[in-house]
Amino acid sequence: MMQTLLDQFSESIRLAGTRRRPLRIRGSGSKDFYGGTPSGEVLDASGYRGIVDYAPEELVLTARAGTLLHEIEAVLAEQGQMLPFEPPHFGPRATLGGCVAAGLSGPRRASSGAVRDFVLGVRMMNGLGESLQFGGQVMKNVAGYDVSRLMAGSLGTLGLLLEVSLKVLPKPQAEATLQFELNELQALEKMNRWAGQPFPISATCYHDHVLTLRLSGAQSAIQATHAKLGGQLMVADDEFWHGIREQTSRFFREESSLWRVSLPSTATLQLPSKQLIEWGGALRWVFTDEDGAKVRALAEQARGQATLFRSATKPKIIFHPLPKPLLQVHQRMKRAFDPQGIFNIGRMYPDF
Amino acid sequence: MKSDRLLKRLREFLPPESILSEREDLNPYESDGLTAFRQLPLVVVIPETEAQVQQVLRLCFAEAVPVVARGAGTGLSGGALPLSNGVLLSLAKFSRIEHIDPLARTARVQPGVRNLAISEAAAAFGLYYAPDPSSQIVCSIGGNVAENSGGVHCLKYGLTVNNILALRVITIEGEILEIGSAALDSTGYDLLALMTGSEGMLGVITEVTVKLLPKPERAQVLLAGFDSVEKAGAAVADIISAGIIPAGLEMMDKLAIRAAEDFVHAGYPLDVEAILLCELDGMNEEVSVEIKRVHSILQQAGATTVRTALDDAERLKFWAGRKAAFPAVGRLAPDYYCMDGTIPRKRLPQVLRRIHDYSAHFGLAVANVFHAGDGNLHPLILYDANKPGELVRAEAFGAKILELCVEVGGSITGEHGVGVEKIDQMCVQFMTQELALFHALKKSWDEQGLLNPGKAVPTLHRCAEYGAMHVHHGKAKFPNVPRF
Known part of the structure; x- marks a missing residue:
């Protein structure tokens, strides 16, 4: 049955190529809000699902791209393991393929790494409907260009993800969350200074004069860190971090447009509006109805980039524009994967 | 293109000492660390500035002359093997550490900087650069990026690709690209991942921004001997199944053990079929607990001998045997x-x-x-x-x-x-x-x-x-x- 699906995917892609009709790759649609709305007929990738291989002692899991994220997380949890990049789902039926294609990572990103850091291999279909395999199920692999990691965050514009192999990690033995009352500058200073010391910090969040810090590791290390740093121990902290990851916490309930600003962890962002800081200072969530050009200019002043994450209407520019030489490289690479230009046109940048 | 004409054009923008074309000057460049393959290039250029690299590439592009970039020349797969009709572009003079930002924990360095030199410079701030290929005393960070180099601490700390933030790259057309940034992620395709391990096929790196990590409070190593390779392999699986990610986990077989022991007297047992070296690092309290856990896992897995390094000197001795394994085997x-x-x-x-x-x-x-x-x-x-x-x-x-x-x-x-x-x-x-x-x-x-x-x-x-x-x-x- 899975082979039949693959044949159907290939057939749809080839047909779309001959007719020059774009395709819109979609899993469950949990991240439809993110990026532009691509033109074309929907290619439903959700049926190609199932965990193909999972060897806990090898720290590797391979699953088809349509597999539900929560299904994968449940299987990992049974073995005391986890997806180290703590991906946001943004919906109950979020798929592995969508997670990798969107390239979004959660609170643990600054300490553990991003989606791309844990992608070991992919099987994908290019714009000619050919099934290709890159990387593998091993931790180290430098044979050929790193196409697997390139797929992470490419928003389906380079091809249809079929199967992904991920490095997984053991869950920490213990976790605890501490809170500190600080102003923004103090919080930024603390987050950066503490990250430069061997504390087991696994997530940070600053909003409304409170710095929240999660520690993960051996109980003894957490206790020693708490003793050194002080702070108030938080109860129900799993809920707190879930609310940040899934954007269900109160901060995210707002009418205006939500911007995602990625910047150096020590930078300050001169934008007088509601903000929430994550990733030790390197990620800012900002609600503002300011003009996009102005938000981007302020992000650039802070040596960062701004992406319009959620908004009522979708303007033409969503992701931070690329300088011309980089844009040209992107366009040529897009053609290498998708010569007819059929995959997710307009999802990332207006013409691809 | 005739070499005379190429040399004439190169001399227009490079000082004489940056151009090598006499046979005896070319000889040191005939191979990298894989000496079984040798080839003299047409010419070696050793530019000092990014503008000069850009000019070399523009010239080669205009004249359709192939270019091979070279860092420290320690590569083991012939990636920097010259071409008889090509320019060998040495980045040896790009050896400056441009900026270390201790608060943001980043270092901006030129590609010819040695891997270990970054950690040495960061040590004053309690920081280090994690990937540590065995050749780290001599190999350059530009070459590390080109090959996506690893080392003995990859399982916990990742490869080069997981430890860099940004690159400056010049394309063959002479276009300067800024890839990645001092932030954790950037819009567009992950060109940082694509460039890492691309073996000098896509562009020439002129600057690398790396992440620095805090030095662990404590590192401790265990040495275990096994009477079969199977048992040693099973012990590795047991450690990881117990939820422990060691900083380093190395195995050597009998011939490698003997060679290393004869060479550096690391204190390895000689009556075993395999040894495991398992290093744990982190906070003092955490290491104390995990050392005990790993010790008992190794014993249960049937190790014939398990020893914990008594002090840092012994820890380094245990590692010295492993790090010297290649030259040690070379003596056999x-x-x-x-x-x-x-x-x-x-x-x-x-x-x-x-x-x-x-x-x-x-x-x-x-x-x-x-x-x-x-x-x-x-x-x-x-x-x-x-x-x-x-x-x-x-x-x-x-x-x-x-x-x-x-x-x-x-x-x-x-x-x-x-x-x-x-x-x-x-x-x-x-x-x-x-x-x-x-x-x-x-x-x-x-x-x-x-x-x-x-x-x-x-x-x-x-x-x-x-x-x-x-x-x-x-x-x-x-x-x-x-x-x-």
């Missing part, structure tokens, strides 16, 4: 050939058995050093290049090992790169359409194929010729025919 025979395959860890006993079968078949001894945590196997094949036919046999033996790695679901190279050395085995690991995509990707950066041509990705024609005995994605064409 006039020459050795170092392989670099990766395998799913559970296949280790099977793979080692097959390697020993091959060893008997080819009549060449082999010592095995294994990054056990991440499945990266370094068989060292012993031979004597002066004995007729031994080099050819060693290469054939090596090719069999790499094909075996692919057959069990691994890769032909974990950290040394493809270069010229493993180019034929790329035909085994990848199908025609996959190789075609690599070529298309290369073209999207370098239309004329002037950057390091002939390396890393074989032509389809070459693969067709190599395809006599093909093993593909684990499926041999004639699986029932006995081989060796």
Whole structure:
């Protein structure tokens, strides 16, 4: 049955190529809000699902791209393991393929790494409907260009993800969350200074004069860190971090447009509006109805980039524009994967 | 292009000391760390500024002259092997650490900076650069990026690709690209991942921004001996199944142990078939607990001896044996050939058995050093290049090992790169359409194929010729025919 699906995917892609009709790759649609709305007929990738291989002692899991994220997380949890990049789902039926294609990572990103850091291999279909395999199920692999990691965050514009192999990690033995009352500058200073010391910090969040810090590791290390740093121990902290990851916490309930600003962890962002800081200072969530050009200019002043994450209407520019030489490289690479230009046109940048 | 004319044009923007064209000056550049392959370049250029690199590339682009970039020349796969009709572009003079930001924990460095020099410069702030290839005293960070170098701490701290933030890259057309940034992520495709490990095929790196990590409060190492390789392999799985990610987890087999012990007197047991070195690091309290846990796991796994390094001096001694394994094995025979395959860890006993079968078949001894945590196997094949036919046999033996790695679901190279050395085995690991995509990707950066041509990705024609005995994605064409 899975082979039949693959044949159907290939057939749809080839047909779309001959007719020059774009395709819109979609899993469950949990991240439809993110990026532009691509033109074309929907290619439903959700049926190609199932965990193909999972060897806990090898720290590797391979699953088809349509597999539900929560299904994968449940299987990992049974073995005391986890997806180290703590991906946001943004919906109950979020798929592995969508997670990798969107390239979004959660609170643990600054300490553990991003989606791309844990992608070991992919099987994908290019714009000619050919099934290709890159990387593998091993931790180290430098044979050929790193196409697997390139797929992470490419928003389906380079091809249809079929199967992904991920490095997984053991869950920490213990976790605890501490809170500190600080102003923004103090919080930024603390987050950066503490990250430069061997504390087991696994997530940070600053909003409304409170710095929240999660520690993960051996109980003894957490206790020693708490003793050194002080702070108030938080109860129900799993809920707190879930609310940040899934954007269900109160901060995210707002009418205006939500911007995602990625910047150096020590930078300050001169934008007088509601903000929430994550990733030790390197990620800012900002609600503002300011003009996009102005938000981007302020992000650039802070040596960062701004992406319009959620908004009522979708303007033409969503992701931070690329300088011309980089844009040209992107366009040529897009053609290498998708010569007819059929995959997710307009999802990332207006013409691809 | 005639070399006279090329030299004349180069002299227009490079000082005389930055251009080498006399044979005796070219000789040191004839190979990298893989000395079995040698070739003199047309000319060596050693620019000092980014503008000069840009001019060299523009000239080569305009005149269709191939360019091979070279860092410290320590690569083990011939990635920096010169071309007789090409320019060898040495980045040796790009040796400045430009900026260390202790608060943001980043270092901006030129590509010719030595790997270890970054950690040395960051040490004053309690920080270090994590990837530590064995050649870290001499190898350069630019070369590390080009090869996506690893080291003995990869399982916990990742490879080069996981530890860099930004690159400045010049394309063959002379265009300067800023890839990545001082932030954790950037919009667009992940070109940082694409450039890492691209073996100088897509652009020339002129600056690297790396992440720095806090030095662990404490590191402690355990040494365990086993009477079989199977038991040592099972112990590795037990440690990881217990939820422990060691900072380093290395295995050596009997021949490697003996060679290392004779060479550096590391204190390894000699009456065992395999040893495991397991390093744990982190906060003092955490290490204390985990050392005890690992100690009992190793004993339960049937270790015949388990020792915890008493102090830092002994810890470094244990590691000295492992880090000196290559030169130590080098003392056992006039020459050795170092392989670099990766395998799913559970296949280790099977793979080692097959390697020993091959060893008997080819009549060449082999010592095995294994990054056990991440499945990266370094068989060292012993031979004597002066004995007729031994080099050819060693290469054939090596090719069999790499094909075996692919057959069990691994890769032909974990950290040394493809270069010229493993180019034929790329035909085994990848199908025609996959190789075609690599070529298309290369073209999207370098239309004329002037950057390091002939390396890393074989032509389809070459693969067709190599395809006599093909093993593909684990499926041999004639699986029932006995081989060796």
